[in-house]
Amino acid sequence: MACGNCNTCDVSEKRGCGTSSVFDWLYQIESVDENNRKLVEVQFKGDRKDFFTNTDGLDLSVGDWIAVQAEKSGHDIGKITMIGELVQLQIKRKNRDVKKEPLRKIYRKVEEKELKKWTELIKKETDILETANRIVQKHKLEMKLSDIEFQADNTKATFFYTADKRVDFRNLIKDYSKEFKVRIEMKQIGVRQEAAKIGGLGSCGRELCCSTWMTEFPSVSTSAARYQQLSINPQKISGQCGRLKCCLNFELETYTEAIKEFPSSKTKLKFKNGEAKFAKLDVFKQKMYYFYTNSPMDIFELHLTSVKQIIKLNKEGKQPEKIEKFVMHEEENRITFKDGSGKASVNRFDNKNKKKRFKKKMVK
Numbered sequence: 001m002a003c004g005n006c007n008t009c010d011v012s013e014k015r016g017c018g019t020s021s022v023f024d025w026l027y028q029i030e031s032v033d034e035n036n037r038k039l040v041e042v043q044f045k046g047d048r049k050d051f052f053t054n055t056d057g058l059d060l061s062v063g064d065w066i067a068v069q070a071e072k073s074g075h076d077i078g079k080i081t082m083i084g085e086l087v088q089l090q091i092k093r094k095n096r097d098v099k100k101e102p103l104r105k106i107y108r109k110v111e112e113k114e115l116k117k118w119t120e121l122i123k124k125e126t127d128i129l130e131t132a133n134r135i136v137q138k139h140k141l142e143m144k145l146s147d148i149e150f151q152a153d154n155t156k157a158t159f160f161y162t163a164d165k166r167v168d169f170r171n172l173i174k175d176y177s178k179e180f181k182v183r184i185e186m187k188q189i190g191v192r193q194e195a196a197k198i199g200g201l202g203s204c205g206r207e208l209c210c211s212t213w214m215t216e217f218p219s220v221s222t223s224a225a226r227y228q229q230l231s232i233n234p235q236k237i238s239g240q241c242g243r244l245k246c247c248l249n250f251e252l253e254t255y256t257e258a259i260k261e262f263p264s265s266k267t268k269l270k271f272k273n274g275e276a277k278f279a280k281l282d283v284f285k286q287k288m289y290y291f292y293t294n295s296p297m298d299i300f301e302l303h304l305t306s307v308k309q310i311i312k313l314n315k316e317g318k319q320p321e322k323i324e325k326f327v328m329h330e331e332e333n334r335i336t337f338k339d340g341s342g343k344a345s346v347n348r349f350d351n352k353n354k355k356k357r358f359k360k361k362m363v364k
Contacts, residue, residue, distance in 0.1 A: 039087035040106060042068060042078035045122070045149050046197050047211065049081070051091055053103040060106070065115055069104035070151055077110055077118050077152035118152050125150060128180065132159060135175050143167045146194040156183040162194050192217045195241035202239065202247075209246055220244040227255045229280060258283045262304060263311055268293075270314045272321050276300070290323060301328050 143163040196210035269276040276290040286304040
């Protein structure tokens with residue numbers, strides 16, 4: 001049975017789906033503690049997950065659809081994403097106190113009839129969300145409904161919304177109860193959680209990280225873009241949520257480690273014909289770009305070793321004649337490729353005698 005989030009794989013044959021945040025690398029190792037064998041991680045609609053215990057000793061496996069105990073009353077339906085030892089590690093990672101909040105029970109495996117009824121209920125959620133938005137406009141509330149999730153037994157509906165200010169939705173809940181005839185719960189979420197629920201494609205052409213594998217949303221600052229020499233353009237460094245892209249943090253540590261080798265950008269290079277100020281740098285190619293203060297239009301490309309050499313001479317009280325002597329030549333910038341046999345030419349498959357043959361044909 002394939003999961004509801006994608007149709008690319010058979011979940012029952014995998015130990016962790018592509019939409020799951022953790023790959024179960026302990027699935028082949030039997031748990032020493034019997035209590036850990038009963039632990040199960042269940043994924044519900046979207047990115048919502050929770051932990052349960054298999055107290056009745058049901059024969060369960062990853063990818064099974066099961067009915068579980070709901071938070072207050074009734075039952076809900078979800079898909080198993082993990083079983084066993086790794087679930088215990090996930091509980092510890094999320095600082096879940098099992099003694100204060102005991103894990104809820106797993107009732108049974110879900111039959112196909114019950115699963116069909118649940119999927120039909122999910123299909124109705126889009127129409128219900130439109131009706132709910134009309135009621136919000138009627139009450140003139142400054143809030144935006146992002147998503148709706150019905151409990152599997154159709155006794156409770158959770159509305160997820162975003163708002164800049166505190167919203168008084170007491171009258172709204174009364175209208176919702178009359179309209180939908182279920183117990184209503186309102187949950188406020190942030191704009192990043194909203195993007196995770198709605199999903200979509202990023203500027204990279206792939207699905208959003210927040211809607212596929214990310215479970216936590218650490219803060220992202222503009223300094224992350226500056227370290228990576230990115231232009232502070234809100235349109236380019238902002239995601240669909242309107243906040244800074246989470247992926248700015250992914251390579252930040254690599255950049256910060258590499259930048260340690262570079263001198264301060266405030267350091268000026270002194271020459272006999274003038275001073276040179278820093279313009280920009282290329283971290284991984286170890287290049288730095290400078291320009292004369294009296295001629296800002298001419299930018300010179302220097303290697304990191306040359307810059308350090310000039311700074312060392314300046315500290316000794318010496319000034320080189322001009323920056324042009326330290327500029328990298330085109331031959332130094334040229335990248336050579338080598339294959340396994342040690343051949344360095346990329347154009348080794350090109351026909352070198354092509355022009356000669358053409359001339360011979362023209363003579364004929």
